Amino acid sequence: MQEHVQLDQRTINDELLNGVLGFRSWWMPALGISVLVFLAGAAAFGYMLNKGVGVTGLNRPVFWGFFMVNFVFWIGISHAGIMISAILRLNHAEWRRPVTRAAEVLTVFSLTAALMAAPLVHVGRPWRADLWVFPYDFARGVWINIRSPFIWDPSAVMTYLTASTLFVIIALLPDLAIIRDRTTGWVNKVYSVLCLGWRGTPRQWKLQAIAGILLSALVLPVFVSVHSIVSWDFAVQIGVEGWHSTIFAPYFIIGAIHSGVAAVATVMVLMIWGFKWQNYLGPDHLDAIGRLLIVVGVTWFFFFFLEWIFALYTLEAPDIALRELQVFQWPWSGLFILFLITAFFFPVGAWLFKSVRRNLWLMFITTVSVNVGMWLERFLIIVPGLMRRQHMVFDWGSYHPSMIEILMVSATFAWVVMGMILFSKVFPLIPLFDVKEAMVFRDETKIGRRTVPATIRE
Amino acid sequence: MPNGSSPNGTAHAAAAAHADIGRDMLARHEKTAPAFKAAVVVCAVLLVLGVIGFVLRLTGGVGDKVLWGYHAALFAFILTTCQAAPMAAIAPRMAKAEWRRPISRTAELFTVVGIFNLLLFIPLLWVLPSLEDERRSLWFFTENADVPVYSPHIWTGLALLALVAIGVMMLWVSALPDLAALRDHSSGWRQRWGSRLARGWYGTSKQWHMQKNRLGILGAFYFLMLVFVHFLVSVDFAMTLIPGWIDALYPATHAANALQAGAATVIVTMYVLHRWCGYKDVITLEHFWGLGKLMFALSLLWFWFWFSSFIILWYGKKPSEQAAIELLMTGPYWPIFLTTFLLCFVVPLFVLMWNNVRKSIMGPTLIACGILIGTFLDRVRLYVGAYSVADRSHQKELSLDAIPAAHTPGLEDILLILGVLGGSVLVYLLATRVFPVVNIWERKEGSMYEWHKPFHRTEVKVLAKPE
Numbered sequence: 001m002q003e004h005v006q007l008d009q010r011t012i013n014d015e016l017l018n019g020v021l022g023f024r025s026w027w028m029p030a031l032g033i034s035v036l037v038f039l040a041g042a043a044a045f046g047y048m049l050n051k052g053v054g055v056t057g058l059n060r061p062v063f064w065g066f067f068m069v070n071f072v073f074w075i076g077i078s079h080a081g082i083m084i085s086a087i088l089r090l091n092h093a094e095w096r097r098p099v100t101r102a103a104e105v106l107t108v109f110s111l112t113a114a115l116m117a118a119p120l121v122h123v124g125r126p127w128r129a130d131l132w133v134f135p136y137d138f139a140r141g142v143w144i145n146i147r148s149p150f151i152w153d154p155s156a157v158m159t160y161l162t163a164s165t166l167f168v169i170i171a172l173l174p175d176l177a178i179i180r181d182r183t184t185g186w187v188n189k190v191y192s193v194l195c196l197g198w199r200g201t202p203r204q205w206k207l208q209a210i211a212g213i214l215l216s217a218l219v220l221p222v223f224v225s226v227h228s229i230v231s232w233d234f235a236v237q238i239g240v241e242g243w244h245s246t247i248f249a250p251y252f253i254i255g256a257i258h259s260g261v262a263a264v265a266t267v268m269v270l271m272i273w274g275f276k277w278q279n280y281l282g283p284d285h286l287d288a289i290g291r292l293l294i295v296v297g298v299t300w301f302f303f304f305f306l307e308w309i310f311a312l313y314t315l316e317a318p319d320i321a322l323r324e325l326q327v328f329q330w331p332w333s334g335l336f337i338l339f340l341i342t343a344f345f346f347p348v349g350a351w352l353f354k355s356v357r358r359n360l361w362l363m364f365i366t367t368v369s370v371n372v373g374m375w376l377e378r379f380l381i382i383v384p385g386l387m388r389r390q391h392m393v394f395d396w397g398s399y400h401p402s403m404i405e406i407l408m409v410s411a412t413f414a415w416v417v418m419g420m421i422l423f424s425k426v427f428p429l430i431p432l433f434d435v436k437e438a439m440v441f442r443d444e445t446k447i448g449r450r451t452v453p454a455t456i457r458e
Numbered sequence: 459m460p461n462g463s464s465p466n467g468t469a470h471a472a473a474a475a476h477a478d479i480g481r482d483m484l485a486r487h488e489k490t491a492p493a494f495k496a497a498v499v500v501c502a503v504l505l506v507l508g509v510i511g512f513v514l515r516l517t518g519g520v521g522d523k524v525l526w527g528y529h530a531a532l533f534a535f536i537l538t539t540c541q542a543a544p545m546a547a548i549a550p551r552m553a554k555a556e557w558r559r560p561i562s563r564t565a566e567l568f569t570v571v572g573i574f575n576l577l578l579f580i581p582l583l584w585v586l587p588s589l590e591d592e593r594r595s596l597w598f599f600t601e602n603a604d605v606p607v608y609s610p611h612i613w614t615g616l617a618l619l620a621l622v623a624i625g626v627m628m629l630w631v632s633a634l635p636d637l638a639a640l641r642d643h644s645s646g647w648r649q650r651w652g653s654r655l656a657r658g659w660y661g662t663s664k665q666w667h668m669q670k671n672r673l674g675i676l677g678a679f680y681f682l683m684l685v686f687v688h689f690l691v692s693v694d695f696a697m698t699l700i701p702g703w704i705d706a707l708y709p710a711t712h713a714a715n716a717l718q719a720g721a722a723t724v725i726v727t728m729y730v731l732h733r734w735c736g737y738k739d740v741i742t743l744e745h746f747w748g749l750g751k752l753m754f755a756l757s758l759l760w761f762w763f764w765f766s767s768f769i770i771l772w773y774g775k776k777p778s779e780q781a782a783i784e785l786l787m788t789g790p791y792w793p794i795f796l797t798t799f800l801l802c803f804v805v806p807l808f809v810l811m812w813n814n815v816r817k818s819i820m821g822p823t824l825i826a827c828g829i830l831i832g833t834f835l836d837r838v839r840l841y842v843g844a845y846s847v848a849d850r851s852h853q854k855e856l857s858l859d860a861i862p863a864a865h866t867p868g869l870e871d872i873l874l875i876l877g878v879l880g881g882s883v884l885v886y887l888l889a890t891r892v893f894p895v896v897n898i899w900e901r902k903e904g905s906m907y908e909w910h911k912p913f914h915r916t917e918v919k920v921l922a923k924p925e
Contacts (some may be wrong), residue, residue: 026846056859091553140731219548221758224762228762228766232769232773234768235770235775236769237773237774237776238774238775238776244708244768244770244774245706245770246705246707246708246770246771247706247707247710247766247769248770249707249762249766250707250710250762250763250766264570295720299714302685306689306706306707306710307706309596309704309706310704310705310706312705313594313596313704313706350610383706442921443920445909445920445922447906447907447922447924450924452922452923452924453922453923454907454921454922454923455920455921455923456913456919456920456921457918457919457920457921
């Protein structure tokens with residue numbers, strides 16, 4: 001990193017705990033708005049439970065609409081945490097330190113938002129979910145149908161949620177102990193329980209470091225499997241020709257990383273604005289994540305290109321018809337152009353300039369743009385894929401989301417925002433111990449006439 | 459204390475240390491061991507055998523592509539290994555991984571083997587059928603008659619040429635400071651070569667700045683062109699020859715396999731340099747560990763890409779996809795597929811997962827040898843399998859209706875295999891006489907950026923980050 005600000009431990013504690021031990025002026029209005037939107041979504045959900053799924057825009061043949069788009073979108077965002085935490089930790093990338101906690105927390109809340117979007121809401125009458133299990137179908141003995149992607153899917157998502165939560169808790173322990181030592185009364189008792197007796201002994205530090213590395217290595221295959229399996233929900237079947245493609249797993253993964261890392265960059269900017277953490281997060285960090293985003297974005301575009309080229313390569317009429325629908329028929333054509341511009345050409349083109357990568361506002365706009373585009377991408381895969389006219393299909397047509405769906409989808413966004421805001425009030429969003437370690441590891445040297453920053457290698 | 463971090467005395471000492479590194483590395487470069495000469499002779503003999511095999515193959519004509527399966531597989535093998543090896547220099551350099559420094563030239567030097575592979579590609583231009591019969595191809599707009607019927611041949615040829623040209627240019631730009639050192643401190647033909655190739659390199663600030671920028675740009679272009687060539691070759695020279703095999707992931711799999719095999723190629727070369735060429739103190743455990751970790755990650759990627767394709771083709775139960783699986787995995791080539799699976803994924807996973815093995819010199823080297831064998835078998839499975847499918851017209855709507863038997867290599871093929879392997883090594887060996895096989899200037903630069911200092915009760919490595 002070019003810009004080093006050397007701070008003592010007390011200042012680090014004071015500044016990074018300003019959200020937990022202090023009170024930010026924006027905190028209450030932001031929480032209020034997100035709670036209101038969430039409650040509106042909850043009310044819409046209640047209405048749908050009372051009236052049935054007919055109040056949504058879902059109808060033959062488009063039975064996967066906003067809810068499934070949202071499910072895939074939030075699973076995608078959840079890939080940010082592991083990408084930033086595990087991969088960068090294993091690579092000893094120094095700039096990861098202030099970013100990891102927010103990324104991991106974003107993972108956890110995104111996953112719960114995904115679970116709200118699909119299994120809870122999408123099924124329409126969730127109380128009947130017990131009928132999936134009971135009475136038990138003994139046609140296969142006691143074994144479940146492990147060939148069904150709908151068995152793989154919840155298994156992978158729940159494993160990922162468990163691993164991500166563990167990731168957050170393990171990394172939180174030293175910071176919880178600091179809060180414990182700076183609080184009194186019942187708050188102190190709560191943090192005393194939460195920090196699991198952390199005293200910062202050499203053995204505890206060693207165990208925490210080993211747990212972090214082990215979790216990083218073990219969670220990576222889970223991270224890859226989750227979105228692969230989500231993609232196979234679509235791709236293993238041959239019913240929808242546009243979805244039956246071998247590229248889907250890597251294409252979904254790289255798309256998830258694209259949107260997830262962009263979301264982390266958005267959160268980074270918001271943290272700088274909201275908590276005044278310029279001493280910890282700055283243009284250097286945004287520059288680093290911007291460069292990472294260029295690589296991820298270009299790779300995503302390559303897979304997008306392969307997906308398209310091989311859809312045309314099949315020379316099969318339904319495939320070609322789907323692509324014609326996406327590109328030439330209004331409103332899909334307009335959405336398609338918007339998707340390409342917002343997901344790739346505008347942000348990646350902008351990130352090529354260092355001045356953009358180091359500018360808070362421009363990074364905020366471009367990273368939000370990526371997620372607008374990536375949401376549209378999932379929409380354009382799912383809805384036109386289902387609505388094309390086929391042999392032996394007597395209903396076809398378009399899909400218009402109802403206000404009920406829009407409210408419920410908005411509620412998932414509000415849920416994640418609400419979760420992050422509440423988390424920031426109870427736990428520090430930047431890991432204190434990691435930042436302190438970075439300060440200890442810093443050094444500098446003179447090479448020729450220049451003073452150059454240096455770092456102790458872990 | 460770091461070199462140059464203190465007053466003038468230390469700065470002079472640092473300059474002297476750099477000069478020592480330069481002198482030492484040049485001296486090693488100029489020394490030709492008897493084993494080197496023996497290796498050149500053996501490789502030359504193998505190359506001659508290969509030429510004989512090629513001539514024998516030519517006598518059978520180029521009309522029957524079934525006969526040329528092994529030739530295509532060898533071309534793809536060199537593309538996958540030697541032409542991907544420079545990525546072991548490009549990727550760590552972009553990621554600013556310090557361990558790359560001595561081995562970056564070792565990897566970049568493989569770009570010259572691309573010239574040899576370009577020669578191997580030429581006969582395939584005659585062997586690959588044109589698009590006249592409207593067969594399925596990447597250039598699927600042939601019905602409009604606007605696309606030349608030799609589009610696969612033209613575009614793949616041009617892309618391959620561009621890849622080789624960019625690679626050689628990158629090697630030259632990277633070697634400029636070392637060539638200038640040869641010009642200034644060597645004698646005889648090496649001095650003349652250094653003088654010719656170093657042009658006007660004097661190490662001014664402007665020249666260093668431009669060299670760094672050009673290396674970055676050429677590295678990025680080499681990577682993009684490598685992926686593009688793999689895309690074209692894997693589709694037009696293999697997939698399109700098997701009716702019904704539609705695998706959108708296959709080009710990316712082909713390229714990802716190349717990254718794994720490229721890393722394996724460099725590790726094996728590093729071992730040779732470490733063990734037999736007097737670079738034991740330069741190419742050390744740190745380099746095997748660094749590249750071994752990358753190879754381990756790429757072995758996991760091998761499985762994920764393969765499984766992502768397999769599950770879709772297998773689950774759908776479409777007859778055309780079942781036939782493709784039978785030809786390439788469960789049918790005539792199943793022993794080859796199984797061996798590839800073991801050598802490229804199972805063995806690397808269960809061996810390299812142990813840090814003790816990963817952090818050794820023999821561990822990554824043995825696994826790299828296995829990966830190279832596995833990759834060769836994989837290319838045989840894919841290319842010989844594809845070339846053994848009989849030519850058909852109007853393949854658009856077809857799937858494989860009969861699975862061809864496995865094509866075992868004849869005498870010509872065996873001679874060709876020996877010749878291509880020997881020829882590739884020979885080209886590399888000769889290139890090491892002109893360009894220092896270990897990067898001298900990057901090593902000097904690294905010595906400026908790295909030092910050790912006491913830290914509490916231990917000693918730690920400190921790394922300067924000038925960028």
